[in-house]
Amino acid sequence: MPLYLTSSSNNAVSLAELLASRDARQARQQLWLKKYVTPLISFTTLAPGPVKDSELTRRIFNHGLRALRECLAESGWEIKSQLCLGLPTGAEGLLAVDAPAQALKAAAIELEQHAPLGRLWDIDIFTAQGKLLSRSAFSLPPRRCLLCEQDARVCARERTHSLADLLNRMEALLDVADCTTYA
Numbered sequence: 001m002p003l004y005l006t007s008s009s010n011n012a013v014s015l016a017e018l019l020a021s022r023d024a025r026q027a028r029q030q031l032w033l034k035k036y037v038t039p040l041i042s043f044t045t046l047a048p049g050p051v052k053d054s055e056l057t058r059r060i061f062n063h064g065l066r067a068l069r070e071c072l073a074e075s076g077w078e079i080k081s082q083l084c085l086g087l088p089t090g091a092e093g094l095l096a097v098d099a100p101a102q103a104l105k106a107a108a109i110e111l112e113q114h115a116p117l118g119r120l121w122d123i124d125i126f127t128a129q130g131k132l133l134s135r136s137a138f139s140l141p142p143r144r145c146l147l148c149e150q151d152a153r154v155c156a157r158e159r160t161h162s163l164a165d166l167l168n169r170m171e172a173l174l175d176v177a178d179c180t181t182y183a
Helices: 015-036 055-075 101-114 152-158 163-177
Strands: 040-045 078-087 090-098 121-126
Touching: 015 040, 015 078, 015 090, 040 055, 055 078, 055 090, 055 101, 055 121, 055 163, 101 121
Parallel strands: none
Antiparallel strands: 040 090, 040 121, 078 090
């Protein structure tokens, strides 16, 4: 059964809270890998600015969760367990999936590159042994900025674009996604 999230916190979070959240996510990932001994999908969304949990990011997360579940079902891959957390630092999803990790990563890359909201999803795939599969292992370049062709990390680090411009682009992508099915 899908675990879609509603009711966002809309609170600004500090760098310390973000770092603590990342550590907690990594600890959850390790616990799940030990418990299920199967490839793991760790799913989050892009959320520029100090508010990581908003109606916008929750809707983007829910679209991603739906797209992931549809992709897994179409491929015949079984979800052993799933967990979705609505945290002030952003929504997070974990899915333990009985499928080849390389094939899962290829499917995740396909979603990230071709779904209307794919650029706003961060779909990490871990092997059953806990190895994170990267885009570079698939000979893919770094992800591009939402607003220009630059490496997204460069634009983020240099704060090339205004938060308002980024949020407007996210809203526009969400409008397209609301009219799209993922099947």
